[in-house]
Amino acid sequence: MSNITLRDISKALNISVSTVSRALTDSHEIGEETKKLVLAYAKAHNYIPNRMARSLKVGKTKSIGVVICSIDNSFVAQMLDGIDQACKDHGYQIIIMQSKESYEQEKACINLLYANGVDGIMISPSYQTSDFSHLKELQEQGFPIVLFDRITSEIDAHKVAVNNFKGAYDATQHLISRGCKKIAHLNSKSNLALTIERFEGYKQALADHQLTYHEDLVKFCNTTDAEKVDANIETAMRQLLEKQPHAIFTTTDLLTTKALAYLNEHGYRVPEDVLLLGFSNADLAPLLNPALSTVQQPSKEIGQLAAQILIQLVKGKDLGPTATTLLDTSLHIRRSTQR
Amino acid sequence: MSNITLRDISKALNISVSTVSRALTDSHEIGEETKKLVLAYAKAHNYIPNRMARSLKVGKTKSIGVVICSIDNSFVAQMLDGIDQACKDHGYQIIIMQSKESYEQEKACINLLYANGVDGIMISPSYQTSDFSHLKELQEQGFPIVLFDRITSEIDAHKVAVNNFKGAYDATQHLISRGCKKIAHLNSKSNLALTIERFEGYKQALADHQLTYHEDLVKFCNTTDAEKVDANIETAMRQLLEKQPHAIFTTTDLLTTKALAYLNEHGYRVPEDVLLLGFSNADLAPLLNPALSTVQQPSKEIGQLAAQILIQLVKGKDLGPTATTLLDTSLHIRRSTQR
DNA sequence: TTGTAAGCGTTATCAC
DNA sequence: GTGATAACGCTTACAA
Numbered sequence: 001m002s003n004i005t006l007r008d009i010s011k012a013l014n015i016s017v018s019t020v021s022r023a024l025t026d027s028h029e030i031g032e033e034t035k036k037l038v039l040a041y042a043k044a045h046n047y048i049p050n051r052m053a054r055s056l057k058v059g060k061t062k063s064i065g066v067v068i069c070s071i072d073n074s075f076v077a078q079m080l081d082g083i084d085q086a087c088k089d090h091g092y093q094i095i096i097m098q099s100k101e102s103y104e105q106e107k108a109c110i111n112l113l114y115a116n117g118v119d120g121i122m123i124s125p126s127y128q129t130s131d132f133s134h135l136k137e138l139q140e141q142g143f144p145i146v147l148f149d150r151i152t153s154e155i156d157a158h159k160v161a162v163n164n165f166k167g168a169y170d171a172t173q174h175l176i177s178r179g180c181k182k183i184a185h186l187n188s189k190s191n192l193a194l195t196i197e198r199f200e201g202y203k204q205a206l207a208d209h210q211l212t213y214h215e216d217l218v219k220f221c222n223t224t225d226a227e228k229v230d231a232n233i234e235t236a237m238r239q240l241l242e243k244q245p246h247a248i249f250t251t252t253d254l255l256t257t258k259a260l261a262y263l264n265e266h267g268y269r270v271p272e273d274v275l276l277l278g279f280s281n282a283d284l285a286p287l288l289n290p291a292l293s294t295v296q297q298p299s300k301e302i303g304q305l306a307a308q309i310l311i312q313l314v315k316g317k318d319l320g321p322t323a324t325t326l327l328d329t330s331l332h333i334r335r336s337t338q339r
Numbered sequence: 340m341s342n343i344t345l346r347d348i349s350k351a352l353n354i355s356v357s358t359v360s361r362a363l364t365d366s367h368e369i370g371e372e373t374k375k376l377v378l379a380y381a382k383a384h385n386y387i388p389n390r391m392a393r394s395l396k397v398g399k400t401k402s403i404g405v406v407i408c409s410i411d412n413s414f415v416a417q418m419l420d421g422i423d424q425a426c427k428d429h430g431y432q433i434i435i436m437q438s439k440e441s442y443e444q445e446k447a448c449i450n451l452l453y454a455n456g457v458d459g460i461m462i463s464p465s466y467q468t469s470d471f472s473h474l475k476e477l478q479e480q481g482f483p484i485v486l487f488d489r490i491t492s493e494i495d496a497h498k499v500a501v502n503n504f505k506g507a508y509d510a511t512q513h514l515i516s517r518g519c520k521k522i523a524h525l526n527s528k529s530n531l532a533l534t535i536e537r538f539e540g541y542k543q544a545l546a547d548h549q550l551t552y553h554e555d556l557v558k559f560c561n562t563t564d565a566e567k568v569d570a571n572i573e574t575a576m577r578q579l580l581e582k583q584p585h586a587i588f589t590t591t592d593l594l595t596t597k598a599l600a601y602l603n604e605h606g607y608r609v610p611e612d613v614l615l616l617g618f619s620n621a622d623l624a625p626l627l628n629p630a631l632s633t634v635q636q637p638s639k640e641i642g643q644l645a646a647q648i649l650i651q652l653v654k655g656k657d658l659g660p661t662a663t664t665l666l667d668t669s670l671h672i673r674r675s676t677q678r
Numbered sequence: 679t680t681g682t683a684a685g686c687g688t689t690a691t692c693a694c
Numbered sequence: 695g696t697g698a699t700a701a702c703g704c705t706t707a708c709a710a
Contacts (some may be wrong), residue, residue: 005687016697021689031695048454051394051688056702072420074413081411093455096435098423114430115387143457261626284621287600289628309663344703356683387690392703532689608697 004045013041020088024049031062055117063093063308065113067123067191069101075253075281075299079149082303083122090311092119100158101224103128110134120144122306125152127224130191144313148306150192151324158313159324160306164194165331167295168201171249171277174293174331176209178339180246180275182217186236186259187251189220198251198279215241223254230258237262240275247337250278260336276336279329298327343384344580348551352380363388367599368521394456402432403649404452406462408440414592414620414638415463418488421588421642423544424462429650431458440563442467442665449473459483461645464491466563469530483652487645489531490663497652498663499645503533507540507669508636510616513632519585519614521556525575526590528559537618538591562593569597576601580613586676589617598626599675615675618668630673636664 004025010017015034023030023038024047041047055061066083068076089095095118097109106126106245113121123135123145132155139145139157151159173184185202189196199218206213219236222228238261240248250256256278263270268289270276280294305325312319345363349356354373362369362377363386380386394400405422407415419435426433434457436448443504445465452460462474462484471494478484478496490498514522524541539556545552558575562568574600579587589595595617602609609615609629619633644664651658 006689007687018689019693019696020699021687022696027687032695050395050687051455052391052687053702054398056389056391056395056686056704057688057690059702070420071410072413074416075669076412077411077413077416081437082675084410086433090430093434093451095432096423098420111387112432116390209696218356257623259624264626282623284596284623284627287596287603287627288623289626289630291628345705346703357682357706358680361680364705368679375679389703392686393705395688395702396704396706398686429702 003050004047004079005050008243009038009041009047011047015035018131045209051275056317060119060314061117062091062118063095063118064307064314065109065116065118065121066094066096067099067106067109067113067121067125068096069124069126071096073253075297078228078281078299079124079303082305083307084303085300086304086307089210090308092307092311092314096219098139098247099126099129101127103131114138114143120146120310122146122148122310124149125192127190127192130154136195146271146306146310146313148302150194152193156322158309158319158322160302160309161194161326162297162302162329163326164197164329165201165204167199167279167297169205169249170201170329170331171279171295172205173209174204174333174337175247175249175275175277176205176211176326178247178275178337181211182214182243182245182247183211184240184243184245184248185218185251186233186248186255186278188223188255190224195220195251202249207222214243217245221255222253233258234262241266241268245274247277249257250276253280253282254276256280256292256294257288259294262279264289264336270336271338283333286334290336293334293337294332295329296332297329301327342389343386344389348377348380348384348386352376365628366656385637399458399653400456401430402434402455402457403646403653404448404455404457404460405433405435406438406445406448406452406460406464407435408463408465409437412437412592413622414636416479417457417620417638418463418642419474421639421644424639425646425650427645429647431646431650431653438465440466442470446473453477453482459485459649461485461487461489461649464531466531467529469493472503472637483647483649485649485652491532491535495661497648497658497661499641499648500533500663500665501636501668502665503536504540504543506618507537507571507588507590508544508637509540509670510618510634511541511544512548512673514586514588514614514616515544515545515550517586517614517676520550521553521582521584521586522550523579523582523584523587524557524590525579525587525594525617526557526559526570527562527594529563534559534590541588553582556584560594562591568593572597580605580607584613586614586616587616591617592601592619592621595619595631596621596627597634598632603628609675610677614678624671625673627675629675632673632676633671634668635671636668639668 006017007022010020023035038229135168147159151161220237221232250259277293285294344355345359349359362374438445486498490500560575589598616632624631624633
């Protein structure tokens with residue numbers, strides 16, 4: 001411990017604290033002589049400015065809060081990597097908090113971050129969240145907030161996400177192009193807009209290709225409860241497979257891999273018996289059995305872009321009216337949709 | 340912004356700031372009456388204590404720094420999840436910094452964390468790191484440091500990791516029990532002790548089963564340079580396969596999956612042509628082609644335990660002489676080592 | 679039981 | 695150019 005302070009320097013050099021402070025921040029109104037002297041001494045004695053004191057004084061912490069569902073999720077981790085990179089570039093620090101898909105925890109995270117004095121918050125809301133007043137309240141006080149990945153029209157803010165409708169549309173269309181007529185849709189139950197958007201993309205693709213929509217080829221599966229998630233997915237898969245679909249389109253990373261596991265375990269051959277295609281950012285998709293066709297999201301870019309926007313906001317830049325940036329997903333065709 | 344402060348409360352209630360402060364920290368020396376009054380007002384006006392001010396005053400931030408190679412790595416993410424959980428339980432916050440396997444960046448991380456006033460640091464050193472003086476210097480000042488996952492005998496501190504020797508030994512023994520005589524060893528080149536420990540475990544298992552050690556069945560592959568990593572692994576795999584091994588034992592997550600990819604791409608059938616077994620914490624291991632046998636590490640537990648120890652240290656508890664805790668890995672047998 | 683006042687390390691506002 | 699001095703919001707002796 002025992003860091004040296006401005007006062008230590010000022011005493012040692014027999015100049016005032018304020019001069020030292022100004023010299024270190026490279027103020028114009030300081031003589032070159034003293035500036036060099038101070039800088040040299042500071043470096044020699046390994047002076048590290050105390051961020052706490054500075055933050056207390058200027059009211060900014062140069063840190064931003066990031067709320068995500070869980071760090072233990074490769075897609076999220078990729079976004080965090082992008083966020084971290086953007087922040088490092090601008091000298092900002094991030095404080096990461098996990099909501100674990102709980103609305104209550106999400107609120108707690110926001111409060112904690114706020115108490116920590118973060119200059120802004122970027123958040124990817126939990127599955128449970130449908131009431132956004134905790135964010136709106138902050139916003140009304142002029143607190144900078146950016147939504148990423150899981151965005152909502154409930155709140156007026158800068159947002160970054162992917163074009164979920166198009167991603168789902170393209171995926172469905174690909175399955176149709178493979179000759180599939182009966183395409184099952186396995187989605188997760190949530191309050192998120194992306195859930196419904198992916199569903200809409202699926203339906204639109206069917207409609208555009210004169211395929212009739214069958215309600216019993218669609219399941220919305222509860223995936224929030226860690227205890228029951230496996231059972232829920234199994235039930236959904238069983239019910240879908242009873243309808244003998246030609247293909248299954250899954251809308252989340254978890255559903256996609258769990259669906260594959262189910263098919264493998266129950267003796268379905270992919271793609272011979274049924275094609276499988278889903279949203280997933282798993283690095284290992286090409287190595288799965290069979291290599292899995294996926295809708296991939298530009299995770300790192302989402303994080304980077306959102307962080308850049310938030311940092312602009314935090315710095316007081318006027319970005320004009322709030323805007324939503326939608327990045328494109330990319331379709332990766334592999335063996336699971338080969339015919 | 341515009342949070343209310345202790346002064347605001349004190350003015351509103353016509354009592355002194357210190358009384359308010361004490362009331363909020365539930366000091367014994369405050370009347371029940373005023374305590375209730377203050378608490379009620381604080382809650383009603385949503386008082387949030389300013390951490391910066393508190394930290395500045397007491398010299399502790401209730402935050403700890405975590406240095407890892409990269410957040411974008413499922414094993415690391417799992418450990419972080421464990422760390423976060425332990426910290427949340429004790430009201431501590433974490434600041435995560437990535438070294439990206441660079442020694443220079445690692446030092447920069449440590450400096451930044453220190454400047455941020457974290458109360459302690461837990462670190463999993465980079466592949467490049469062989470000089471630990473940046474950590475020793477902090478330690479000498481009495482700064483709490485815990486090493487996890489990638490530990491070294493170069494530094495005297497509390498450490499948490501897995502028994503790498505045993506993990507590698509068990510893995511090799513399993514391959515031997517499957518009838519393999521020529522077992523290739525694909526390791527990564529690093530300054531880390533775990534690298535050599537896993538190698539030693541492999542050699543010991545061979546020796547204990549009267550199998551002769553062949554140098555040309557062993558490759559240490561440079562995996563730090565992201566540009567060249569694929570080429571390096573391919574070269575190593577090609578060279579190993581020229582020796583027609585019965586099995587390949589890989590010692591890191593990356594090597595394991597890349598090895599599988601190589602085998603699949605080059606027409607080797609696993610396990611018919613060659614068995615594959617490696618260290619990996621990938622959730623998707625059972626879904627790979629073929630389902631991959633793995634040596635799994637208790638990632639979450641490593642994180643949790645290391646965090647708990649650091650928090651004790653930070654709180655000033657005397658944990659006695661520094662100790663190293665080694666958790667056991669677990670062997671998950673799947674199709675890639677089936678005969 | 680409550681109040682007063684000093685101080686944590688910075689930065690900002692005045693003077694000189 | 696440089697130096698006092700106050701202030702950021704909080705905790706904590708020391709008084710009362």
